[in-house]
């Protein structure tokens with residue numbers, strides 16, 4: 228009796244510790260018209276995981292069965308596995324094949340012992356030329372802004388979503404799995420269409436998916452490969468959506484080099500040369516809007532990919548990583564295409580992260596930029612593709628092509644958004660600290676400010692000294708105002724906080740500057756910002 232009761236209590240305990248299916252998310256390992264990949268997880272103590280998962284499956288049908296597990300016509304067995312070192316969960320994945328295009332499927336996932344999920348519905352993509360819509364962007368993270376922007380994007384009822392890297396910002400670190408849990412909760416809860424359909428997802432890899440960011444291996448991106456069924460072996464692949472859209476999903480140097488993908492890109496674009504629209508999504512932009520044009524990975528992209536894109540007249544590339552909004556001119560060979568045959572580059576990844584500064588004077592290759600959190604809504608139809616950028620208030624603020632309905636209203640929204648500009652080069656110069664000796668004790672420098680504008684500027688300064696081993700004196704406490712064309716020099720002193728000084732290699736000092744341009748043509752000051760490192764020059768023989 229006692230042992231029976233103990234067994235009963237044990238079973239009760241075990242089954243109560245078993246978790247329900249969580250993070251149910253749809254991806255594509257195959258043709259989006261006829262296959263769907265269902266991914267989910269059991270998050271529970273590791274001792275529970277050992278024998279479970281073998282019987283898990285997806286039950287599905289083309290009509291709703293209301294979660295009555297005996298009524299579903301089709302089933303697919305799930306594979307289960309764990310990520311090495313991540314003992315708190317079992318990952319499940321099932322591949323549904325032989326599906327009908329443009330069809331609603333009603334599904335539950337689970338097993339008989341644990342029970343099944345509530346019924347979800349999801350649609351396959353059409354294989355004909357009927358209109359198709361997707362949303363895209365990148366650089367998300369787990370802030371409330373990400374959640375709101377996801378919710379906004381679902382209101383457009385996209386057929387699928389495409390994320391161009393930097394998703395949960397877990398950096399491939401198993402200890403940061405909670406970031407993925409938050410992100411997956413946001414996605415699965417918010418990315419549901421107005422008529423209740425879950426929105427499948429395509430993802431490109433970004434530096435924040437990878438422990439080490441660049442030039443690593445798939446093992447360094449455990450969540451990207453482990454949580455989502457896409458291509459099990461490679462970080463780059465292609466998918467065809469309907470008759471008219473090819474999407475290349477590329478890796479901008481994270482676990483595969485640009486060079487290593489060039490031949491495959493060429494072969495894939497050759498194979499699909501008859502597809503009306505040929506597009507690509509990847510993380511690091513070839514044509515950046517915030518970072519340096521000559522950044523190594525941007526440069527690699529222009530060296531190895533841009534000529535292939537040009538050869539095949541790539542329709543559009545969705546770029547990310549810079550945390551801004553941008554729309555390029557149609558570009559060919561790095562120049563503005565005169566005959567309209569160039570590639571459009573849209574970006575630059577700000578689907579949740581705070582917006583970064585843009586240039587006050589637009590870069591030659593960029594038609595429009597903004598420091599604006601956003602995502603893109605893309606409509607694909609046989610006669611045209613239309614791109615709309617949408618902000619956190621769910622307002623369309625950019626439309627392309629420029630002769631489409633809604634352009635004027637979008638431009639009015641754009642004009643009402645306050646931008647955040649990068650302080651122009653040469654406006655601020657910080658002199659190097661010279662004659663350094665090791666261990667270093669103290670030194671002086673100067674901030675030289677030259678106002679190039681035709682109006683007053685107001686500047687405020689704050690020190691950024693990461694290691695706490697330095698102090699910086701002399702920065703103005705109150706904002707300072709400088710007239711048009713005028714110059715000002717501010718003397719600053721830096722000291723080691725350690726009595727016996729610090730090594731030169733431990734010297735890290737920056738100054739953040741916020742600048743307001745007081746242009747009377749604008750109701751608000753125009754906002755600029757910049758960060759300046761203070762360089763310590765070693766005492767070389769003169």
Ligand SMILES: [Fe+2]
Pocket residue numbers: 393433434435510548549
């Ligand atoms: Fe990034």
